[in-house]
Amino acid sequence: ETGVTQSPTHLIKTRGQQVTLRCSSQSGHNTVSWYQQALGQGPQFIFQYYREEENGRGNFPPRFSGLQFPNYSSELNVNALELDDSALYLCASSPDSGAAHNEQFFGPGTRLTVL
Amino acid sequence: DAKTTQPPSMDCAEGRAANLLCNHSTISGNEYVYWYRQIHSQGPQYIIHGLKNNETNEMASLIITEDRKSSTLILPHATLRDTAVYYCIVRVLSGNTPLVFGKGTRLSVIA
Numbered sequence: 001e002t003g004v005t006q007s008p009t010h011l012i013k014t015r016g017q018q019v020t021l022r023c024s025s026q027s028g029h030n031t032v033s034w035y036q037q038a039l040g041q042g043p044q045f046i047f048q049y050y051r052e053e054e055n056g057r058g059n060f061p062p063r064f065s066g067l068q069f070p071n072y073s074s075e076l077n078v079n080a081l082e083l084d085d086s087a088l089y090l091c092a093s094s095p096d097s098g099a100a101h102n103e104q105f106f107g108p109g110t111r112l113t114v115l
Numbered sequence: 116d117a118k119t120t121q122p123p124s125m126d127c128a129e130g131r132a133a134n135l136l137c138n139h140s141t142i143s144g145n146e147y148v149y150w151y152r153q154i155h156s157q158g159p160q161y162i163i164h165g166l167k168n169n170e171t172n173e174m175a176s177l178i179i180t181e182d183r184k185s186s187t188l189i190l191p192h193a194t195l196r197d198t199a200v201y202y203c204i205v206r207v208l209s210g211n212t213p214l215v216f217g218k219g220t221r222l223s224v225i226a
Contacts, residue, residue, distance in 0.1 A: 004158070031211045033211070033213060033214075035214075035216075040218075041218060042117070042200075042202055042216030042217050042218055042219055043159065043214070043216045044216070045213035045214065045215065048211060048213060050211065055211070056211075056212075056213060058213065090158050090159070091158075092158070092159075092214075094211050102211050103161045104159075104161065104211075104214060105161075106157075106158025106159050106160065107158050108156070108157055108158055109157075109158055
């Protein structure tokens with residue numbers, strides 16, 4: 001069973017640029033959540049996708065957007081990058097949203113640095 | 116905002132039990148206590164969860180006080196590989212509600 005994978009592992013961008021981060025969910029999982037983790041902080045929920053639809057969003061501006069594909073992989077897009085967007089971006093997948101306890105399985109993250 | 120408070124750090128000797136405390140005084144009746152940990156350079160990893168009864172699995176034990184206002188995660192025989200940040204989270208057991216992380220407790224296991 002393949003776990004959650006993310007690409008790239010590291011990325012450097014400059015202010016104002018746009019970035020796309022990718023996540024492949026664990027086999028059989030149809031829900032993907034994205035989190036942002038600033039240095040020294042816990043992860044903060046950005047949004048969640050369930051069967052290709054956004055299914056919840058945290059307190060992040062619209063320049064943070066996402067997609068989920070028919071194979072349940074997902075992308076996180078961030079436009080007009082700001083210095084404060086520098087963080088570890090984590091993707092987590094989980095099985096069917098209707099189940100009671102849905103353990104979230106996290107990928108290793110993408111480290112984004114904005115200069 | 117996170118509904119939990121945890122000590123920022125603690126040390127534990129290798130082979131000894133590590134007891135990690137969490138306060139969640141405003142927990143609601145339908146919220147469960149979850150524990151995750153994050154080893155350096157990795158994503159968080161689920162450890163255990165519970166409602167009001169004590170729980171045990173192959174990784175740890177979870178002790179929840181009778182009033183449910185606090186809990187303790189116990190690693191019975193800590194090893195160097197248990198060095199990580201441990202997060203206590205309260206969460207409704209309903210589908211895929213997002214995880215609300217605080218700053219966690221940084222556990223250092225010392226040889």
